[in-house]
Amino acid sequence: SACSSRFVLSQMHPMWQEPLEVPGGERQSPIDISIRKSVFDPNLKPLVTRYDPRTCQQIWNNGYSFLVEYDDRTDKSTLHGGPLEDQFRLCQFHFHWGENNNWGSEHTVDRHLYPAELHLVHWNSDKYSLFEEAVMEDNGLAVIGVFMKVGKRHEGLQKLVDALPAVRHKDSVVEFTKFDPSCLLPQNTNEYWTYAGSLTTPPLTEAVTWIIMKQPIEVSHDQLAVFRSLLFTSAEEEVQKSMVNNFRVQQSLKDRTVRSSFN
């Protein structure tokens, strides 16, 4: 699918150096979400996700995370509502995690770190015709962030976990079909925070309307351990590096307000 835009991601390497200045740099992600500083907005609508598992295509290890990629050539898997004015098309989801269960998420809530964070990536198909176009526009992307905490095994995630050994190395791809990503959403999707932000890896473009779920999902310790068995490095490289700590450091809120859909 277009949304992986291989040229961009392939230039990344695990410990990419943070660029000192990002063009604009007024709305960078991730951030710490301060509950008491967020502002309740009663006009925020419920989120509406309509995902068709038949659009699920493959899993790709891009050397920074692993992406589950969807066919985004038609409006079959979509997101609208919440803070969004337009309809957005699902193109991929991926995760960020740590080397242990003490850290790994990109966003934090009152400085609380989760062991991992899921990103469901959508682009504005009302205004643009390709992910590559949308990624350069300030209303181009909508990413749903879901925190993951260690607890009971997540049955829906297990199908994905079982496929990961096939994409252990950077640039490996495996067919992966009929997966409904709504099974990875918490049961309550009406409580979320939303703010204007950016991609958290190069190109770091300030194109993302963030929708961060208040309720985390539970996954087991063993399921997270399989994430950590992935490698940043390709099969040819002599020194293999575990794919862990693939998260960006927190960015300044600057002149932004985080809104909440709940009081």
Ligand SMILES: COc1ccc([C@H]2OC(=S)NC2=O)c(OC)c1
């Ligand atoms: C070119 O496509 C990209 C590039 C980077 C990211 C990073 O930004 C966030 S958010 N997570 C990431 O890993 C991306 O995710 C939507 C998509």
Ligand SMILES: [Zn+2]
């Ligand atoms: Zn991400």
